[in-house]
Amino acid sequence: MLSASGPELDAALTELGWAEMLSDMPDLAVPLVFRLLGETGSHASVLVDVVLHATGNEIGQDVELPLPYAGNAWVVWDRSGASDGTTLGGLPLRREDEGYPIRVAEARLAVGWWLVGSARAMLNLARQHALDRVQFGRPIAGFQAIRHRLAETLVAIEGAEATLTLPGVDNPDLTALLAKAAAGKAALTAAKHCQQVLGGIGFTEEHDMHRHVKRVLVLDGLLGSSKELTRRAGAGLRARGSAPRLANL
Numbered sequence: 001m002l003s004a005s006g007p008e009l010d011a012a013l014t015e016l017g018w019a020e021m022l023s024d025m026p027d028l029a030v031p032l033v034f035r036l037l038g039e040t041g042s043h044a045s046v047l048v049d050v051v052l053h054a055t056g057n058e059i060g061q062d063v064e065l066p067l068p069y070a071g072n073a074w075v076v077w078d079r080s081g082a083s084d085g086t087t088l089g090g091l092p093l094r095r096e097d098e099g100y101p102i103r104v105a106e107a108r109l110a111v112g113w114w115l116v117g118s119a120r121a122m123l124n125l126a127r128q129h130a131l132d133r134v135q136f137g138r139p140i141a142g143f144q145a146i147r148h149r150l151a152e153t154l155v156a157i158e159g160a161e162a163t164l165t166l167p168g169v170d171n172p173d174l175t176a177l178l179a180k181a182a183a184g185k186a187a188l189t190a191a192k193h194c195q196q197v198l199g200g201i202g203f204t205e206e207h208d209m210h211r212h213v214k215r216v217l218v219l220d221g222l223l224g225s226s227k228e229l230t231r232r233a234g235a236g237l238r239a240r241g242s243a244p245r246l247a248n249l
Helices: 007-016 018-024 026-040 046-054 105-132 144-164 172-203 209-221 226-240
Strands: 066-069 073-077 093-096
Touching: 007 018, 018 026, 018 046, 026 046, 026 105, 046 105, 066 093, 105 144, 105 172, 105 209, 144 172, 172 209, 172 226
Parallel strands: none
Antiparallel strands: 066 073, 073 093
16 A cells, blocks of 8 residues: 555645646546556545536635535545544545535546556455465465456456446436446455455455455445446436437447
């Protein structure tokens, strides 16, 4: 896990030109930065910048922006880094009693890439453990049950990434909703399967696995959980009576 997170990482990203990247090439900047946040286990308040940019506001503002959370709840990202005692999954989020509607399509895609990065980090941990752990005279990576769990995790991650890269020209809100749901499902699948591969060591304080699991549980709930978003998409399609084309296959 990286030691640089919160305001320290915010400052580093600002120096690297994060605001210019987000303004000039968001389709490249968002996947790159948020996937790396997941893979390294670090965090920064760049999600707030994504929402600010999507709504035409100045990037980098120190605002308390309410973000929808699973179960009709609301949370606020503390950009000051002073919420260490009240974090959710290691993220400086605090619960709020109420919020107001905001544009979330771009933010859902950003969190989706964050979830995919975390899922890949868990898969790498489980894969390395399977190669190193020896039972009955051979690495457990050779056991069919282990291979199946790792393969199912990889398929879920690749599918989520494919969904996140859909153009979403005709219906960007629905595309982002489905992409966030797919990414959340993939991350939860990775948490389940990779924990099974790691066994007891994955529960220990010294291992990084439990940190990633806690993180994806929170990120899945942020801006709507995979279960909630799937139900919402289904209800919308039933009410509409037809399914829009999201990709040309």
